[in-house]
Amino acid sequence: MLSPFNLPEGIVLLITDELNSPADFLLHRSFAEHVKSAKGAKNIVLSVSDSIARWKSIALKSNLNLAQYLASGSLEFVDVSSHIQVPTGRSDQPNLHSLFNIIQPLLEKSDHGLALVILDDISTLEWIGFSLLDITRFTRALRAACLQIGATLIIRHHIVTPGEPDDMFRYLLQICTYRLEVQPLSSGRSGTVSGEIALHSGPGTIVDGQKLIPRSLALQYKLTDNGPTFFEKGTSSGVL
């Protein structure tokens, strides 16, 4: 899974990114690869902040017609914004239980393994008023449901205070198997390098043969419309 990193299936992958280096491309790339490699497998996209239109037009770039997959049922696109209630801040706190009730039957339907579940933005849920407890409960339930059927779960979290991990990040780090860290260049935006990616293992992961990427050797990438091109540090077209 995710070709330059070659991660195993059936893991919980945490992707963290920052505003100047959004990691959308990793979500789209893992989805496209999964669709192509595991034909007929279930894909569930829980989209908090992205529209189906964007998913469709980006998938077109990798020669995927999402409408076809939606019709055949191999892709379930859940627009989270239409399923969540207004967080009022009163005693009758909304919770993400209703959202999980929608997802659970979708997961159960995927009888054969190798399913892929993508939660594209967990931080926004916290920012618009869901309590940390709500979100951790939801994530725990989602993770358990995915582990049961051997599905891969990808969660994206936005880091807004680099260097000072927030509570949500600490929690997600506990439950993840691997963490892909997408960072912008510390020297600012550049035309030739969009950002760099490091791969860390989770706290309880037994690393066997999986090559991790420390921050000091982070893999750099340049984003184009057709996807990212990866290269080692110092070998960008601007340098060579």
Add this chain to the structure above:
Amino acid sequence: MSSFKRKSSTNSELSYPGTRTAPGNISTAITSTGIPSLDDILGGGLPLSCLLLLLAPDHHSSYGDLVQRYFVAEGLSGGHRVIVVHPNPKEFMADVMWHPKSSSSTTDLEARDTKHEASEQKIKIAWRYESMKPFQTTVVSPSSSTGDYCHAFDLSNRIPEAVVHVAINSKQLTYVGIDADGLDQISIVDMLARLSSLIESSTPKSLLRISIPSLAAPEWGDLSNLQILWFLYSLRSLLRKHPYVCASISLAPQSSTDSWGGQGWLQKLGWASDAALSMVAFSANPSLSSIFPSHHGMVHIHSLPSPHTLSVPSDRFSTLRGLSSSGENNLAFKCTRKRLIFETLHLDLEGGVSERRTAPVTDNIDLNAFAGETGNLHQHLHQTQSLDTTAVASVDVQLEEDEAASKNIPIPVALEEVRQAKPKKKKTVAFQSDRPELYDF
């Protein structure tokens, strides 16, 4: 069936007036914000179904409102439907700028201005650079050939009341007041419901612009940062469902800094909107405005729209940001008498000050005083007690000088030197063709 199929554009309904397809992606329709240089930063314009958020953290200026007015003016002159959400929409609309009065007179004026400037700056350029284009810090203004995409506006002209009346009567312009009754604060949910019903009721054939100047201003009540993010999030998912709507929002100054919403607040805002920019005015900091006298503030880009692509189109197509060649340019804005301009920020001559000085200013003043006063003293050498006391501090110094002069130092020569040292009023750095010396300061 042949596997080769011509890719035909299925988006025939995209052709709203006042829009064009985004560079690099035919499925994205963009519309102008009314400011050509801002359009350039956004990658050609604001894509439909996208949310532009402007932050202007300076309390004493209203650049956020100004951009909103451009947005509204562009909508009205392009024939789009416009919704203005404001505590006092009439007052807001009264200050909206409008087209230049008569295009011929302004072009005459501008032509005269440029001619004047040209004659003033008649400088000789080394031959190898003469054929190069003049250095530009911003993109060119729209010409008449661009049709109804980005209209030219003049800040010295107000929108005629008749235009506003006609727009309101024809339901082209809709006001949404903010009616927080008493101590109750405005319900975000109600506001979203109102906007939603207005969007639903509009005919999909016309483009709809939502402008919200100063969201979270005092009239909105005490909005928490959760509520602001919820509002932005819900509005954005509303826009996503309606591909003929776009919105531009300015956040109230006090909510536009990290210190208000906690650490990472600006980043959160950047994630919650499609495009987020800060216009940080220099007026808050006198030292900055003296360093950059020709600009009014810095522009910080937090996020940029990419509604249908992985990469941000602005990275490739923005001239001002200049990312296609190398690192990103520093951007600043200035507001002239006629228009608001976003442009690249460069250090001036000698890395910082716009004028190059040969001597500190204070020295010149002393010399002036010295020249005048010594002249007087020379005449009344023996009446030193009845000094002209307009400048007491300099008098002390001059007495000493005078004593020195009485010890047979030729005063006239000293005076000559002083008079020659008198600085010229206007100082410019230029190479002038009619002068033999290299530089004239």
